[in-house]
Amino acid sequence: MSTKYIFVSGGVTSSLGKGIISASLAKLLQARKLRVTIQKFDPYINIDPGTLNPYEHGECYVTEDGAETDLDLGHYERFLNVYTSKANNVTTGRIYRSVIHKEREGAYLGKTVQIVPHITDEIKRRMLLLGQTGDYDVIITELGGTVGDIESLPFVEAVRQLQWELPKEDCVLIHLTLVPYLSAAKELKTKPTQHSVRTLQQNGLQPDVIVCRTEHPIPMEMRKKVALFCNVKPNAVIESIDASSIYEVPLTMMKEKLDEIVMEKMHLEGLPEPDMTKWNDFLHKLFNPEQEVDIALVGKYVELQDAYKSILESFIHAGAENKCKVKVHYVHSEYIDASNVAEKLQGMSGILVAPGFGERGIEGKIEAVRYARENKIPFFGICLGMQMAVIEYARNVLGLKDAMSSEVRPNTPVPVIDLMEDQKSLTAKGGTMRLGAYRCKIEEGSLAHKIYGKTEISERHRHRYEVNDNYVKALVDAGLRTSGKNPETGLVEIVELPDHPFFIGVQFHPELKSTPENPQPIFVAFVKAALDYKNRAK
Numbered sequence: 001m002s003t004k005y006i007f008v009s010g011g012v013t014s015s016l017g018k019g020i021i022s023a024s025l026a027k028l029l030q031a032r033k034l035r036v037t038i039q040k041f042d043p044y045i046n047i048d049p050g051t052l053n054p055y056e057h058g059e060c061y062v063t064e065d066g067a068e069t070d071l072d073l074g075h076y077e078r079f080l081n082v083y084t085s086k087a088n089n090v091t092t093g094r095i096y097r098s099v100i101h102k103e104r105e106g107a108y109l110g111k112t113v114q115i116v117p118h119i120t121d122e123i124k125r126r127m128l129l130l131g132q133t134g135d136y137d138v139i140i141t142e143l144g145g146t147v148g149d150i151e152s153l154p155f156v157e158a159v160r161q162l163q164w165e166l167p168k169e170d171c172v173l174i175h176l177t178l179v180p181y182l183s184a185a186k187e188l189k190t191k192p193t194q195h196s197v198r199t200l201q202q203n204g205l206q207p208d209v210i211v212c213r214t215e216h217p218i219p220m221e222m223r224k225k226v227a228l229f230c231n232v233k234p235n236a237v238i239e240s241i242d243a244s245s246i247y248e249v250p251l252t253m254m255k256e257k258l259d260e261i262v263m264e265k266m267h268l269e270g271l272p273e274p275d276m277t278k279w280n281d282f283l284h285k286l287f288n289p290e291q292e293v294d295i296a297l298v299g300k301y302v303e304l305q306d307a308y309k310s311i312l313e314s315f316i317h318a319g320a321e322n323k324c325k326v327k328v329h330y331v332h333s334e335y336i337d338a339s340n341v342a343e344k345l346q347g348m349s350g351i352l353v354a355p356g357f358g359e360r361g362i363e364g365k366i367e368a369v370r371y372a373r374e375n376k377i378p379f380f381g382i383c384l385g386m387q388m389a390v391i392e393y394a395r396n397v398l399g400l401k402d403a404m405s406s407e408v409r410p411n412t413p414v415p416v417i418d419l420m421e422d423q424k425s426l427t428a429k430g431g432t433m434r435l436g437a438y439r440c441k442i443e444e445g446s447l448a449h450k451i452y453g454k455t456e457i458s459e460r461h462r463h464r465y466e467v468n469d470n471y472v473k474a475l476v477d478a479g480l481r482t483s484g485k486n487p488e489t490g491l492v493e494i495v496e497l498p499d500h501p502f503f504i505g506v507q508f509h510p511e512l513k514s515t516p517e518n519p520q521p522i523f524v525a526f527v528k529a530a531l532d533y534k535n536r537a538k
């Protein structure tokens with residue numbers, strides 16, 4: 001069978017959930033035993049989102065091979081339970097960089113280098129790249145942005161060309177739009193969808209399927225109307241009604257037969273029925289919790305849901321695994337100090353100190369660690385959160401009052417968290433952190449060992465600073481256990497406190513590998529510890 005290409009574009013507004021629709025369709029096709037991957041093309045000029053503030057585009061997701069990518073890749077991995085890579089996220093910046101690089105090499109032989117055909121050729125080459133590996137039957141390509149935006153045009157043009165160049169049955173275009181409900185008129189409105197499809201058509205593209213995001217069911221008559229105006233069959237107008245969980249969307253798409261319509265267009269007959277057993281088991285646990293637990297997420301980007309996307313999703317997976325609903329309470333680290341920490345963290349059965357960059361909110365995070373340590377409340381520190389746990393221990397147990405990270409105070413006299421030599425000479429910010437999967441050796445008999453059930457693990461990283469080796473002996477002598485280390489460099493990856501019921505800090509980002517079918521072990525153990533704490537306190 002030839003590789004099939006499915007493109008997913010969006011119209012009317014952004015944030016309609018193209019990533020979730022793409023991932024849901026991929027899940028259904030995967031459940032029919034097809035090998036599927038998803039890639040995202042983002043129209044911005046940054047080479048990758050690594051240099052973006054979380055307020056701009058939410059969390060930056062990191063792949064095994066160390067690419068800093070759009071957070072939608074996190075959804076792809078969580079839904080498919082399969083890793084993505086550098087090749088799965090392409091930006092306008094990367095396209096232009098390679099075209100300009102080729103031009104400087106003289107590869108265009110004196111020609112004028114133009115958006116069409118040179119930029120669009122490079123976009124098409126990247127769109128087809130994963131399909132040429134032979135690893136996949138279906139490549140789903142999500143087009144970032146909204147059709148009609150100036151910056152999306154070259155991507156739309158590339159898809160137009162591919163619609164003609166690929167065999168008809170190898171190319172499907174799905175367009176996601178919004179059907180708003182006007183409460184004053186008590187009516188759903190299809191006009192924005194019609195206009196958005198017309199914009200596509202003006203660019204020479206014809207969608208095969210229209211998925212309408214809506215708050216209310218769309219009646220058949222209305223679907224027929226959309227079909228009539230947009231040149232698709234009525235059964236190819238699909239409703240995507242708001243769901244209580246993103247993990248429900250594959251099932252709502254299955255009910256709407258999105259997979260079947262796409263299969264019909266791709267001439268894929270005789271595929272098995274989708275096997276969603278594991279997924280349904282997860283949903284059953286998710287929707288039938290037996291208990292609740294309150295966990296504080298101490299961070300500085302708390303105004304924006306998407307900034308901690310993978311952590312929140314990990315709590316959903318770990319909660320389901322523990323048959324409990326995890327209620328995550330955002331606590332702004334900037335507003336925590338010694339005088340109010342007890343009040344801010346009151347009633348919490350677990351405290352997670354979040355990853356982050358820069359000085360803002362640092363002291364509040366350190367206070368939150370101290371509170372968790374002294375009051376024996378389950379604690380989980382991730383990346384910067386782990387670094388703050390080390391600083392807290394150095395200050396309040398070891399007595400090194402000036403302990404600090406050199407990220408926050410470059411000339412600190414006590415840099416317990418510091419830059420490694422190989423980072424010191426770097427000047428460029430993009431793509432230069434310690435990124436992607438690294439191995440970690442775990443000490444036998446430690447909490448980490450109990451959690452993972454093995455002595456060697458691999459987790460993903462995204463940081464520049466490390467626990468400073470010069471202070472490790474003193475910290476260990478004072479009672480901090482460094483239970484996980486990188487086997488090549490000896491860098492500290494995991495710290496814990498043996499005389500605390502559950503206190504763990506990790507330099508890596510375990511949240512990046514949690515999926516519904518494989519919940520991350522530290523999150524599962526942390527939620528369990530929080531439940532134990534709550535039930536003991538009763």
Ligand code: GLN
Nearest residue numbers: 355356383384463464465
């Ligand atoms: N800012 C810290 C560092 O660069 C931690 C990064 C993070 O939390 N991802 O080391």
